[in-house]
Amino acid sequence: MLSLLRRKARSPIIQAAVVIIILVFILWVPQMGGNGEPGTVATVNDQPISSREFQRRYDDTLSQYRDQFEGAIPSELIEALGLREQVLTQLVQETLLLQSARDTGLPVSSEELQQAVQSMGEFTENGRFSMQLYRDILAASRLSVHEFEAGLRTDLLRRKILEHLMGFARVSEEEVRERFHRDHDQVRISYLRLQADDFRTAQDPTREEIEAYFEENTGRYLTSPRVRLDYLLFPADDVEMSLDEEDLIAYYEQNRDRFDTPEQRRASHILIRSRDDAPEETRTRQRQQAATVLELARDGQDFRELALLYSEDRSAEGGGDLGFFRRGEMLEPLEEAVFAMEPGEISGIVETSLGFHIIRLEEIQAPQNISLAEAEAEIRREILRSRGRQMAFNRANEVYESILTTGSLARGAEEGGVSLQSTGMFTEGQPPADLRRHPEAVTAAFDLNRGELSSIITTRDGYAIIYVQEREEPQTPPLSDVVDRVRADLIEEQSAQAARRAAEELLAELREGKDLQNLATAKGYRVRESAWFSQATAAATDLPARVARTSLTLTAENPVPASVQSANDSFYVLKLQQRRPADEDLFQRWAEPVENDLLMAKQEAMIDTWIQHLLQEAKITVSEGELRNL
Structure with a gap:
C-alpha cells in the first residue's frame, strides 16, 4: 500500500497521507514502558502495557483481517482466531525483546536516529532534508518531535535486537546440499x-456382527436433536414507492466500483530470485539463468512446466499464475511489462526488487463502464429492497420491544399485527416449509434451550423472532430403525x-x-x-x-x-x-535460494528460542478484568 501511494502521490494532500501512514505505523510499534496512565492490561517484569496501547494494536490487527475478508468479520471467527490473545502475546513478546535489547546494551545513537529521520523521503524538498517540513508535518499530525523520535528510536531498537539475534544463524554448504537433494533428487x-x-462384494456380515458393531459405535447413530417453536417472520418484501432521480444518482455514485471496472490482466511468471545487494558476479549468473529459461520458453516449451521446474516463487505450484490484477496492484516494472503485451506474448527479462522475471500474458479483461441508464433497473431494485429490509427491521424491533414489555410472544405479535406461527417437533435438517427460506432462524433455534427467546434474527429474506417451546436431545435409536x-x-x-x-x-x-x-x-x-x-x-x-x-x-x-x-x-x-540425484548444474542454480530459505528458517528459530527463554525467565501478570472491559 505504501509503495502504491508513493507512486500515485501527485498532490500535497496525498503526500501528507503517506507520511501519516508512516507515522502511525512507527508509533504503533509499542513504546514499552507506558506513560503512567491508568488502565493496564499486563505487566512484563514490572513494565506496564497500557489498555490504550493494547486497543490500538487490536484495532489495527482487526482492520487487517477485515481487509483480508473484504468487509465485516463474524464475531464467531474473531473468537475462534483468539484475536485478543494474539495481540496480547505480540505485545508481551515485543516488550521482552526491547527489554533484552536494553539489557544487552544495544545502543541507538543520536546519529542513527538523525540518519533514519533524514532518510525518509517525505521530509525532503528538492532532494534535501528540510527541518521546517519535518516540523510542519509533525505539527499537522499533532505530534511533537520528541514523541515522534521516541517512537522511531523504539522501532530502531527493535530492529537492532532482531538483527543481533539473526546474526547468530549460520548455514553450512553441507546443509544446503542436504536440503537441495532432499527437494530435487x-x-x-x-x-x-x-x-x-x-x-466390498465379498463382505456379508452376520446379524451378530451387526449388533456388536452397533453396540461399539452407538454414538454414530444418535438421533438428531429436535425442537418445537413459536415464531414470527418479518419478510423484507420489495416496497412499492416512487424514487427520485437524485436517489438513483446518489446510489450510482456511491457504488461506482460496481459499475466502472478498469481493465484487468492475468499473467504468469517465472522468477529467478536475486537481491539488489548481491555481488555482481552472483547477479550476472542469476541473470544468465533467467536468460536460459527465457530461451526455453520462447522455443515453445510448456510455460507451466518451466515455472514448476525453475521459478523460485510460491506461484510456481500453479504454473506461475499471478491471477487477474489491475494497474497499481503489482511491482511497477512487472506492471509496465504486462500492460504493454498481447495475450500469449512472452516478455524479455524484467528486473524488480525480487529478482528477474519472465512473464507471459494470459488474458485481458476489458474495462466495463455501465452507465446510469443501463444500471437504472438494478439500482431501483436494490434501493427498494434495501428500504424494504429497513421497514421489516423497524417492524421487528417494535414487536420485539413489545414482547419484552408484555412478557408474551403472543401479545407482542397481536399488538404488532403479526401472525404467530407454531411448529411441531423437527430436526435442523428437516425444518417446516415456512422456515426453509429462513435457515438462519433454524440454526439459531438449535442454539437455544427450552423456554428461551431469541434476539431479532437476520435472515436472507428478512427477520425472525423465535421461542423454543420444547427441545429433545439426541437419543440412541433401536437397532431396527438404523439397521441398514x-x-x-x-x-x-x-x-x-x-x-x-x-x-x-x-x-x-x-x-x-x-x-x-x-x-x-x-x-x-x-x-x-x-x-x-x-x-x-x-x-x-x-x-x-x-x-x-x-x-x-x-x-x-x-x-x-x-x-x-x-x-x-x-x-x-x-x-x-x-x-x-539432481545434477550439479541444478544445484548451482538453486544453491542460493535454498541457502536463503534455510537461513531465514534458522533466524526465525533463533528469535523464537530467545523469546521462549525470555518468557520462562520473565514475571508476567495479565489483568483479565481489564481485557474483558476493552
Missing part, C-alpha cells in the same frame, strides 16, 4: 493400489480391512524378495509405474501426497517401505524402481 516407483471397493445404515457402515469398514490385509500380505512377500510383477499377476492386480518426480514436483504425480512423501524416502538399500501406505480407502504397496 528424483525417484520412479512401481506400485499396487488396492481399493476398498474391490473387496449400520450394515452399510460395517461392510465399508470390513472392505477397507480386507484391502489392507491383502496389501500387507503382498508387502510381506515383497520384503522377502519376491517379484512385484509376479505377485500382482498371481492375484490379478495391475502394477503401475510413476513418472520421475521429486519433492519439488510431487504435486504433479497421480500419487496422494502422503504416499509420494514415503516414496521419496526409499533407497537402493531399502527399496520397500516398512508398512502399507493408505489414502482415501486405497492401500499402496510400493517398490523403488530407480533413484537419481
Whole structure:
C-alpha cells in the first residue's frame, strides 16, 4: 500500500497521507514502558502495557483481517482466531525483546536516529532534508518531535535486537546440499493400489456382527436433536414507492466500483530470485539463468512446466499464475511489462526488487463502464429492497420491544399485527416449509434451550423472532430403525480391512524378495509405474501426497517401505524402481535460494528460542478484568 501511494502521490494532500501512514505505523510499534496512565492490561517484569496501547494494536490487527475478508468479520471467527490473545502475546513478546535489547546494551545513537529521520523521503524538498517540513508535518499530525523520535528510536531498537539475534544463524554448504537433494533428487516407483471397493462384494456380515458393531459405535447413530417453536417472520418484501432521480444518482455514485471496472490482466511468471545487494558476479549468473529459461520458453516449451521446474516463487505450484490484477496492484516494472503485451506474448527479462522475471500474458479483461441508464433497473431494485429490509427491521424491533414489555410472544405479535406461527417437533435438517427460506432462524433455534427467546434474527429474506417451546436431545435409536445404515457402515469398514490385509500380505512377500510383477499377476492386480518426480514436483504425480512423501524416502538399500501406505480407502504397496540425484548444474542454480530459505528458517528459530527463554525467565501478570472491559 505504501509503495502504491508513493507512486500515485501527485498532490500535497496525498503526500501528507503517506507520511501519516508512516507515522502511525512507527508509533504503533509499542513504546514499552507506558506513560503512567491508568488502565493496564499486563505487566512484563514490572513494565506496564497500557489498555490504550493494547486497543490500538487490536484495532489495527482487526482492520487487517477485515481487509483480508473484504468487509465485516463474524464475531464467531474473531473468537475462534483468539484475536485478543494474539495481540496480547505480540505485545508481551515485543516488550521482552526491547527489554533484552536494553539489557544487552544495544545502543541507538543520536546519529542513527538523525540518519533514519533524514532518510525518509517525505521530509525532503528538492532532494534535501528540510527541518521546517519535518516540523510542519509533525505539527499537522499533532505530534511533537520528541514523541515522534521516541517512537522511531523504539522501532530502531527493535530492529537492532532482531538483527543481533539473526546474526547468530549460520548455514553450512553441507546443509544446503542436504536440503537441495532432499527437494530435487528424483525417484520412479512401481506400485499396487488396492481399493476398498474391490473387496466390498465379498463382505456379508452376520446379524451378530451387526449388533456388536452397533453396540461399539452407538454414538454414530444418535438421533438428531429436535425442537418445537413459536415464531414470527418479518419478510423484507420489495416496497412499492416512487424514487427520485437524485436517489438513483446518489446510489450510482456511491457504488461506482460496481459499475466502472478498469481493465484487468492475468499473467504468469517465472522468477529467478536475486537481491539488489548481491555481488555482481552472483547477479550476472542469476541473470544468465533467467536468460536460459527465457530461451526455453520462447522455443515453445510448456510455460507451466518451466515455472514448476525453475521459478523460485510460491506461484510456481500453479504454473506461475499471478491471477487477474489491475494497474497499481503489482511491482511497477512487472506492471509496465504486462500492460504493454498481447495475450500469449512472452516478455524479455524484467528486473524488480525480487529478482528477474519472465512473464507471459494470459488474458485481458476489458474495462466495463455501465452507465446510469443501463444500471437504472438494478439500482431501483436494490434501493427498494434495501428500504424494504429497513421497514421489516423497524417492524421487528417494535414487536420485539413489545414482547419484552408484555412478557408474551403472543401479545407482542397481536399488538404488532403479526401472525404467530407454531411448529411441531423437527430436526435442523428437516425444518417446516415456512422456515426453509429462513435457515438462519433454524440454526439459531438449535442454539437455544427450552423456554428461551431469541434476539431479532437476520435472515436472507428478512427477520425472525423465535421461542423454543420444547427441545429433545439426541437419543440412541433401536437397532431396527438404523439397521441398514449400520450394515452399510460395517461392510465399508470390513472392505477397507480386507484391502489392507491383502496389501500387507503382498508387502510381506515383497520384503522377502519376491517379484512385484509376479505377485500382482498371481492375484490379478495391475502394477503401475510413476513418472520421475521429486519433492519439488510431487504435486504433479497421480500419487496422494502422503504416499509420494514415503516414496521419496526409499533407497537402493531399502527399496520397500516398512508398512502399507493408505489414502482415501486405497492401500499402496510400493517398490523403488530407480533413484537419481539432481545434477550439479541444478544445484548451482538453486544453491542460493535454498541457502536463503534455510537461513531465514534458522533466524526465525533463533528469535523464537530467545523469546521462549525470555518468557520462562520473565514475571508476567495479565489483568483479565481489564481485557474483558476493552
